[in-house]
Amino acid sequence: MSLQITxxxxxxxxxxxxxxxxxxxxxxxxxxxxxxxxxxxxxxxxMKILSGYEQPSGGTLRIGGQPVAFAGSREAxxxxxxxxxxxxxxxxxxxxxxNIFLGHEKKRGWLLDDATMRxxxxxxxxxxxxxxxxxxxxxxxxVAEKQLVExxxxxxxxxxxxxxxxxxxxxxxxxxxxxxxxxxRLKSEGVTILYISHKLDxxxxxxxxxxxxxxxxxxxxxxxxxxxxxxxxxxxxxxELSDLYPAKxxxxxxxxxxxxxVQGLTVPGWAQDIGFEVRPGEILGFAGLVGAGRTELFxxxxxxxxxxxxxxxxxxxxxxxxxxxxDAARHGLTYLSEDRxxxxxxxxxxxxxxxxxxxxxxxxxxxxxxAAERAALQxxxxxxxxxxxxxxxxxxxxxxxxxxxxxxAKVLHPDPKVIVLDEPTRGVDVGAKRDIYFQVQAxxxxxxxxxxxxxxxxxxxxxxxxxxxxxxGRLMAVVQGAQLTEEELIAHATGTREH
Numbered sequence: 365m366s367l368q369i370t371x372x373x374x375x376x377x378x379x380x381x382x383x384x385x386x387x388x389x390x391x392x393x394x395x396x397x398x399x400x401x402x403x404x405x406x407x408x409x410x411m412k413i414l415s416g417y418e419q420p421s422g423g424t425l426r427i428g429g430q431p432v433a434f435a436g437s438r439e440a441x442x443x444x445x446x447x448x449x450x451x452x453x454x455x456x457x458x459x460x461x462x463n464i465f466l467g468h469e470k471k472r473g474w475l476l477d478d479a480t481m482r483x484x485x486x487x488x489x490x491x492x493x494x495x496x497x498x499x500x501x502x503x504x505x506x507v508a509e510k511q512l513v514e515x516x517x518x519x520x521x522x523x524x525x526x527x528x529x530x531x532x533x534x535x536x537x538x539x540x541x542x543x544x545x546x547x548x549r550l551k552s553e554g555v556t557i558l559y560i561s562h563k564l565d566x567x568x569x570x571x572x573x574x575x576x577x578x579x580x581x582x583x584x585x586x587x588x589x590x591x592x593x594x595x596x597x598x599x600x601x602x603x604e605l606s607d608l609y610p611a612k613x614x615x616x617x618x619x620x621x622x623x624x625x626v627q628g629l630t631v632p633g634w635a636q637d638i639g640f641e642v643r644p645g646e647i648l649g650f651a652g653l654v655g656a657g658r659t660e661l662f663x664x665x666x667x668x669x670x671x672x673x674x675x676x677x678x679x680x681x682x683x684x685x686x687x688x689x690x691d692a693a694r695h696g697l698t699y700l701s702e703d704r705x706x707x708x709x710x711x712x713x714x715x716x717x718x719x720x721x722x723x724x725x726x727x728x729x730x731x732x733x734x735a736a737e738r739a740a741l742q743x744x745x746x747x748x749x750x751x752x753x754x755x756x757x758x759x760x761x762x763x764x765x766x767x768x769x770x771x772x773a774k775v776l777h778p779d780p781k782v783i784v785l786d787e788p789t790r791g792v793d794v795g796a797k798r799d800i801y802f803q804v805q806a807x808x809x810x811x812x813x814x815x816x817x818x819x820x821x822x823x824x825x826x827x828x829x830x831x832x833x834x835x836x837g838r839l840m841a842v843v844q845g846a847q848l849t850e851e852e853l854i855a856h857a858t859g860t861r862e863h
Contacts, residue, residue, distance in 0.1 A: 367427055367444060367525045367556055368393050369414065374423035376409055376580075378761070381753035383409050384580045386423065391525075396547065396557045398571035398588065400564075402600050402793040404751045404763045406580040407560050411527045414558075415447035416440030438467070444524030448514050448531060454502045461485035461498035464517045488516035493542040507702065508535050508654045515543070525556045530764075530791045532566060536654045536819075544570055562793045564593040578602055601795040608798050609826035610805045615844070616643040616829075621680055623813040624697065624782045628674030631657070631664030635837045642782060642813035647804060649828035650817040651853045657837040658817045659702055662784050666692045666699050679781055693722055696781035700771055700788060702817070709771050711760040715752065716741040718759050718770060722778050744773040749799055765796040772800065782813040789823065801827055821850045833857050 369391040376384035384406045391397050401407050412418040413425065416434030424431050427443065434440045437447070454463050461478075464485045470477040485498035494512040502510065511531065518526055532540045547557055547570060561567055567574065568588060576583040576599045583599055591599075622641035629638045634657040642648045650658045664671030667686045676683045678695045686692045689699060709718050716737045720726070726736075741755055748769040752762060759767060768791070775783060785804070789797045804827060808814050818824050824831045830844040833856040841856045854860075 368429070369525065369556070370426040370429070371410065371414075372424040372426060374410065374413060374425065375421045376406075376413065376418065377421045378753075382580065384413075384420075387577070387580075387582045388423075389575055389582055389585055391556060391558065393556055394551060394554045395572045396551055396559055396570055398567040398574040399558055399560045399577070400567065400574055400596060400600050401577035401583075402765070402795045404579075404766060405577040405600070405793075407577055408529060408763065410577070411447055411529065411558065411560070414440070414525075415445050415527060417447070441468075441521050441523075444522065445527070446518040446521050446523035446525070447527040447529070448518050449529060452510050452514060454510060454513060456503040457501060459499050459501055460489065460496065460505075460513055460516075463502055463513060464488060464498075464520050468521065484520060485516070488520045489513075491519055491546060492516045493539065493546075506655065508539060511535060512539070515546075523555060525558070526550065527558045527560070529560045530562070531559075532561065532563065533790045539654075540566075562791070562797070564596050564794065567596065568593060576600060597794045600793060608794070608801065610802050612827075612829070613645070613805070613809065616645045620644060622677070623679055624815075625675070625677040626665065626673065627676075629661065629665060629671065629676075630673070631660050631669050631671045633837075634660035634669070635664065635834075638834075638839050640832055640839070640842070642815055644811045644813060645808050646830070647808050647814045647816060647828045649824035649831035650815065650834065651821060651824055651831050652834035652857050654819070655836075656834040656857065658834050659786055661834070662699060662786065662815075662817065666697070666784075690722070693778045693780065697784070698722065698775040698778060698780040698782075699784040700775045700786055702787040702790065709759045709767060709774070711767070712758055714758060715745075715750075715755055715762075715770060719744055719774050719777055722774060740777070744770075744777075748773045748803070749796075765792040768792050769796070769800075772803070776807070780812070782815070783807060784815045784817065786817040787819065788816060789818075789820070821853050824853065825850055835859055 371387050371389055374384055374387045387410060399407050409418060413420050416437040416439055455466060461482050465481045470480050482498050489496065489498060492512045492515045494509060494516065502513065515531065531543060535543065551557065559571055571588045573585060573587050574591060574596065575585045578600065620643045622643050625641040627639045630636055638661055652658050660669060663669045665686065667688045673685055676685060678697060683695055692698065719741050720737050738755065744750065745752065750766050750769045752766065759770060762770065772788065789800055792800065804814055804816065816824065816828060825848055830842055831848060831853060832842045833840045833853055835857055843852050
């Protein structure tokens with residue numbers, strides 16, 4: 365049975381900060397609805413109210429016309445409403461099967477029915493196309509596999525209304541295609557899907573209609589087929605959105621001495637004998653399918669994984685090897701992780717503690733100077749467009765896109781010569797993406813070297829001077845100039861074109 369959902373004048377405040385202002389619209393049963401809006405528009409808060417994680421401050425949530433008030437997520441799940449979180453909600457040390465049934469364990473008498481849970485978990489994994497044992501500990505999975513486990517978990521709960529928050533952010537094109545086929549099958553079975561995504565091409569393809577929110581308010585609702593991508597983007601930001609990417613500056617001359625030069629970098633099991641360089645003012649991209657070894661390559665370079673390197677030069681000086689990100693920052697190299705919640709930020713810490721963590725010596729001479737830290741945070745909020753009602757909140761209170769901007773401000777705070785940005789716009793709305801792209805160009809114009817690791821090929825084509833393509837742990841090609849196209853990058857990443 366499908367669910368008809370009605371939001372009737374929903375409001376929500378966190379203390380003095382009002383995040384939802386009288387939101388009203390209906391979701392028809394058995395449809396796929398794209399929920400669009402910039403980060404901070406209130407989409408995730410509204411979905412948390414729908415799925416029982418938050419209670420509204422005012423207004424009424426109705427299912428089939430009847431008012432409901434969920435005391436928690438378990439009550440919502442009992443009603444058939446399941447939220448797949450943008451930030452993973454998995455217990456790292458438990459197996460996949462244990463995660464799928466956590467809080468919903470099946471029993472045989474007094475004992476857990478492990479055999480049934482394993483079998484049903486295996487079936488759910490098969491549905492999402494993840495070919496691993498249900499006994500595998502979650503900590504052994506890569507980010508894309510964890511995303512598929514989250515989706516499998518929702519399917520195992522027999523969802524009648526599924527909320528998907530950025531479900532393809534970590535998936536390869538093949539995995540994304542499999543997910544879309546699964547969504548089509550669920551829709552044919554009467555499941556209603558609320559689909560939150562900043563990838564407007566996906567929204568255009570898989571949704572029946574769109575609902576746009578802005579600044580905590582309902583803006584419009586329309587059949588997807590009646591709205592172009594450009595119109596979607598303009599509705600989200602409330603203004604005509606000019607070109608997404610800045611006009612490319614000329615690349616630095618090849619005779620320019622590199623800021624970073626790497627020769628023979630090997631990360632066992634992930635990357636083999638990789639060499640590259642980046643010059644002042646250059647934006648160098650790294651492309652490749654999930655599992656190609658891009659993230660692991662740079663985690664190795666910064667000492668986060670076992671590695672070996674034949675030669676490493678930073679700003680013309682030989683460096684024997686980097687032991688840690690702090691050691692790398694001292695040499696002028698910083699890294700923004702693709703996993704902002706797990707590795708990029710301490711989300712339980714305050715905003716200023718996160719911002720200044722990599723440059724504490726600047727604020728402790730010898731005692732910590734909170735006033736100087738606060739002034740630095742005020743400047744970062746202004747420079748990076750971080751939207752927050754208060755400076756005195758935990759990073760976890762920010763929306764995903766604003767967390768990303770804070771993480772970017774954090775890795776730039778030590779004033780590095782070279783910055784590695786791993787998936788810098790994952791889970792970020794179209795307006796914030798544009799802001800980040802122009803910030804990346806500004807960094808290059810300051811004479812820094814910028815490395816962008818991204819799964820979005822158009823992002824690399826639109827932003828970078830050169831793009832290095834990895835496949836199965838090896839560097840396949842470096843593409844530039846007129847050859848720098850999506851088709852060329854895909855051909856090298858999939859091995860259909862030789863170097």
